Amino acid sequence: MTAPNGSTDSAPELPASAAVVTGAAGWLGQNLVRALAPSRERVRCLVRTDDDASLLSVIGPSIEPIVGDVRDPAAIDMLFDGVGPSTVFHAAGVIHPERSVRSLFDVNVGGTQLTLDRARRAGAVRFVHVSSNSPFGANDVPAGRFTEDSPYNPYMAYGQSKLEAEQLVMRSYEHGDLQTVIVRPPWFYGPFQPARQTQFLAAIRRGRFPLVGDGTQQRSMVFVGNLVLGLLLAETADKAPGNAYWIADARPYELREIFETIRAALAAEGLEVTERNPIRIPALVGSMAEAADKFVQGRGRYVQAVHVLGELKDTIACDISRARAELGYEPPTALLDGMRESIRWCLANGEQL
Amino acid sequence: MTSLQTEVLVVGSGAGGATTAAQLTGAGRRVTIVEEGPWIDPDAVEPFSLEEMVLKYRHRGSCATLGSPPVAYAEGRCVGGSTEINSGLWHRLPSYLSEEWRRAYRIDEFTDDVLDRYAEQVEEAQGVSRLPSAPPPSSATLERGATKLGWRAVEFPRVFRYDQQGRGVKQTMARTLIPRAVAAGATVIPDCRVLKLLTRGDQVTGAVCDRTRPDGSRERLSIEADFVFVCAGAIQSPALLQRSGFRGSIGRGLKLHPTVKIAARFPSPLDHAGVPMHRVTEFAPSLTIGGSVSRKGHIALALADSAADFRDALDDWERVYVYYAAIRGDASGRVVAVPGLSAPVVSYRLTDADMSRLARGLLHLGEVLLAAGATELYPSVIGGRVVRRLDELVSWWDALTRSSANLMTVHLTSSVRMGEDRERTGADSFGRVWGVRNLRVNDASLLPDAPGVNPQAAIMTIAARNTDHFLAHA
Numbered sequence: 001m002t003a004p005n006g007s008t009d010s011a012p013e014l015p016a017s018a019a020v021v022t023g024a025a026g027w028l029g030q031n032l033v034r035a036l037a038p039s040r041e042r043v044r045c046l047v048r049t050d051d052d053a054s055l056l057s058v059i060g061p062s063i064e065p066i067v068g069d070v071r072d073p074a075a076i077d078m079l080f081d082g083v084g085p086s087t088v089f090h091a092a093g094v095i096h097p098e099r100s101v102r103s104l105f106d107v108n109v110g111g112t113q114l115t116l117d118r119a120r121r122a123g124a125v126r127f128v129h130v131s132s133n134s135p136f137g138a139n140d141v142p143a144g145r146f147t148e149d150s151p152y153n154p155y156m157a158y159g160q161s162k163l164e165a166e167q168l169v170m171r172s173y174e175h176g177d178l179q180t181v182i183v184r185p186p187w188f189y190g191p192f193q194p195a196r197q198t199q200f201l202a203a204i205r206r207g208r209f210p211l212v213g214d215g216t217q218q219r220s221m222v223f224v225g226n227l228v229l230g231l232l233l234a235e236t237a238d239k240a241p242g243n244a245y246w247i248a249d250a251r252p253y254e255l256r257e258i259f260e261t262i263r264a265a266l267a268a269e270g271l272e273v274t275e276r277n278p279i280r281i282p283a284l285v286g287s288m289a290e291a292a293d294k295f296v297q298g299r300g301r302y303v304q305a306v307h308v309l310g311e312l313k314d315t316i317a318c319d320i321s322r323a324r325a326e327l328g329y330e331p332p333t334a335l336l337d338g339m340r341e342s343i344r345w346c347l348a349n350g351e352q353l
Numbered sequence: 354m355t356s357l358q359t360e361v362l363v364v365g366s367g368a369g370g371a372t373t374a375a376q377l378t379g380a381g382r383r384v385t386i387v388e389e390g391p392w393i394d395p396d397a398v399e400p401f402s403l404e405e406m407v408l409k410y411r412h413r414g415s416c417a418t419l420g421s422p423p424v425a426y427a428e429g430r431c432v433g434g435s436t437e438i439n440s441g442l443w444h445r446l447p448s449y450l451s452e453e454w455r456r457a458y459r460i461d462e463f464t465d466d467v468l469d470r471y472a473e474q475v476e477e478a479q480g481v482s483r484l485p486s487a488p489p490p491s492s493a494t495l496e497r498g499a500t501k502l503g504w505r506a507v508e509f510p511r512v513f514r515y516d517q518q519g520r521g522v523k524q525t526m527a528r529t530l531i532p533r534a535v536a537a538g539a540t541v542i543p544d545c546r547v548l549k550l551l552t553r554g555d556q557v558t559g560a561v562c563d564r565t566r567p568d569g570s571r572e573r574l575s576i577e578a579d580f581v582f583v584c585a586g587a588i589q590s591p592a593l594l595q596r597s598g599f600r601g602s603i604g605r606g607l608k609l610h611p612t613v614k615i616a617a618r619f620p621s622p623l624d625h626a627g628v629p630m631h632r633v634t635e636f637a638p639s640l641t642i643g644g645s646v647s648r649k650g651h652i653a654l655a656l657a658d659s660a661a662d663f664r665d666a667l668d669d670w671e672r673v674y675v676y677y678a679a680i681r682g683d684a685s686g687r688v689v690a691v692p693g694l695s696a697p698v699v700s701y702r703l704t705d706a707d708m709s710r711l712a713r714g715l716l717h718l719g720e721v722l723l724a725a726g727a728t729e730l731y732p733s734v735i736g737g738r739v740v741r742r743l744d745e746l747v748s749w750w751d752a753l754t755r756s757s758a759n760l761m762t763v764h765l766t767s768s769v770r771m772g773e774d775r776e777r778t779g780a781d782s783f784g785r786v787w788g789v790r791n792l793r794v795n796d797a798s799l800l801p802d803a804p805g806v807n808p809q810a811a812i813m814t815i816a817a818r819n820t821d822h823f824l825a826h827a
Binding site for chain 1: 502503636705706708709710712713716717720742743744746747750
């Protein structure tokens with residue numbers, strides 16, 4: 001009998017001896033690759049530049065970087081060339097496009113389709129897809145929680161692109177092409193963070209980051225170490241194929257709690273933190289920013305600051321019960337410890353906080 | 354002014370109108386069909402020829418939507434409508450779509466068993482079949498490329514009948530349902546454009562037409578009718594309704610399948626008489642890949658779309674074939690009749706997601722053609738590089754933009770829409786125009802959304818269903 005993924009005998013062992021990681025030099029990718037490197041024969045890594053390739057190569061001998069564009073069929077062919085039975089972790093994606101909205105679709109949808117196609121052809125054992133909270137928009141009330149059964153309600157173009165990507169992944173499973181698992185992380189924090197997150201921590205330290213509304217809106221966040229754990233569990237759990245899971249910290253946090261915890265973490269790492277309270281701006285300003293964001297995105301443009309401001313007024317929180325029950329996921333790190341680790345990483349890497 | 358009287362007036366003679374008229378005459382109704390275009394013997398003109406384009410297409414085949422980018426579209430304008438000029442591919446409405454439409458637009462009696470029953474009837478009458486022999490090279494090429502990539506591809510059935518020697522003839526409306534309606538007593542008036550429907554209170558009473566006589570002279574023709582079916586296609590039906598004073602949702606929601614093309618050069622010659630019957634369905638319904646009409650003239654046009662130097666490829670045209678990728682888009686457009694202009698204004702603005710989908714379609718199409726052995730690919734993108742190797746395809750993502758894409762479509766639907774959701778529909782679940790007792794629409798305009806495939810089967814199935822409903826109620 002031929003299995004859906006093209007292999008001809010009983011299901012190969014998991015975790016697979018080889019891993020394929022797209023977006024490998026990204027925030028999540030760097031953490032994931034470090035977790036995979038010691039235990040896998042090969043970790044094929046798709047990266048954008050030669051510099052990124054060198055950066056990852058030093059992690060260990062199992063790392064095999066491929067420089068290319070996730071939209072490029074020839075690059076994805078190379079990524080899977082001779083890799084053998086593998087687990088694919090598809091983490092490549094654009095969250096904040098440099099200018100045009102269309103690149104969200106080109107990369108997040110087009111790149112996912114190509115990676116799915118080549119994973120199927122290469123006989124990948126499992127395909128773990130990194131999605132987002134954005135296909136679900138915001139909760140109606142601060143006590144609201146997304147579950148795996150919540151209806152789609154995509155937030156702007158990014159949400160739409162991640163929704164379409166999820167649909168491609170699900171279709172691939174339904175067609176019997178691949179054993180897929182969708183992982184939905186909310187807002188990340190943790191080491192290897194991009195400049196925008198460092199700026200965010202620095203602004204909190206100086207009391208310059210605005211608190212939209214009264215700060216009781218809730219946000220699920222996920223420490224990247226917790227997320228890596230979730231991804232590895234998604235690779236092996238018997239019940240996972242065909243499903244999607246929310247992977248976040250144990251509980252959502254109120255926005256004001258997030259701000260206060262970051263201040264506490266900065267202080268605990270020996271940094272001076274301003275006594276000033278954060279600037280408070282009314283929720284209405286958040287709504288205005290959201291309207292402005294919709295307007296410019298409707299014309300194909302993207303302005304990151306406006307987008308972020310527009311999103312801060314909402315509760316975006318999820319319930320991780322299903323991941324607990326079906327993946328055995330229990331997040332070991334909570335906000336204060338995770339933020340302290342981020343800050344130590346910044347300090348060790350000469351980031352300006 | 355000449356005038357005449359009929360029981361049922363059918364405006365348009367394409368897939369919708371011919372189905373309606375044949376069924377009504379079969380039930381003993383007195384029917385008059387008016388058709389804006391000419392009545393041409395189906396055997397007189399070679400299929401897909403330049404002559405056909407001049408005689409049977411609206412504006413000789415050159416219409417385009419307003420928008421960025423514009424989308425060129427083709428409509429049949431002759432007895433038989435677009436069934437005279439299309440590929441004849443036959444695709445029943447997929448059940449997940451009928452299900453979705455039934456829910457979203459609250460369409461009564463739109464279940465699979467109802468639709469399947471009518472689809473079977475229509476197929477039986479029309480003759481729907483697969484090839485009796487091996488597919489021609491243009492079609493086999495697509496199948497070969499897909500097989501190599503492990504992509505799903507299927508041979509679509511077509512409205513064709515084959516003789517003992519295996520020669521196939523497309524079963525157009527001018528060959529099938531129009532002669533049947535005429536034999537049962539229907540009158541067909543070709544070269545007759547309906548200017549306006551006449552109304553009194555909540556009823557239509559007939560139509561005023563501009564008829565061109567066989568000698569070329571013109572006359573006003575007034576037709577009195579107890580019932581009117583408007584079946585003039587997704588552009589002309591809403592335009593006529595608007596000219597007659599019906600607005601509301603009519604003309605909104607226009608859907609089409611934006612399409613990009615590649616002229617692909619192969620090492621050996623291909624057939625150029627027909628259209629490939631294979632389609633790559635791996636990415637359906639959001640994206641479908643197939644083959645286009647590829648006479649020498651079509652190849653020249655497709656090569657020119659890339660703006661590359663194509664003289665060498667054109668000299669070698671027998672080894673060149675045109676293939677396409679069509680998407681189901683998020684966008685919808687509008688048809689607006691403008692007083693004083695005979696052609697309505699058609700606008701359609703693609704979203705960023707649609708543009709991305711087109712670029713993806715172009716790349717996937719390139720992949721399958723290279724896998725099938727193509728040596729040169731000319732994309733329908735101005736300044737798009739001529740691709741010879743897989744690693745060159747990636748350049749098309751950024752090459753295809755709103756200003757560089759040459760887009761076209763041959764499928765236009767959804768400009769009236771059917772269902773009980775009065776906010777979004779122009780007609781009820783059976784095509785009765787809201788607020789008018791004896792006026793129905795019965796053509797592509799009723800489909801609530803683009804079907805992602807050739808819509809002829811869906812149009813005829815729905816038309817047959819709605820005509821039965823009429824016969825049971827009027």
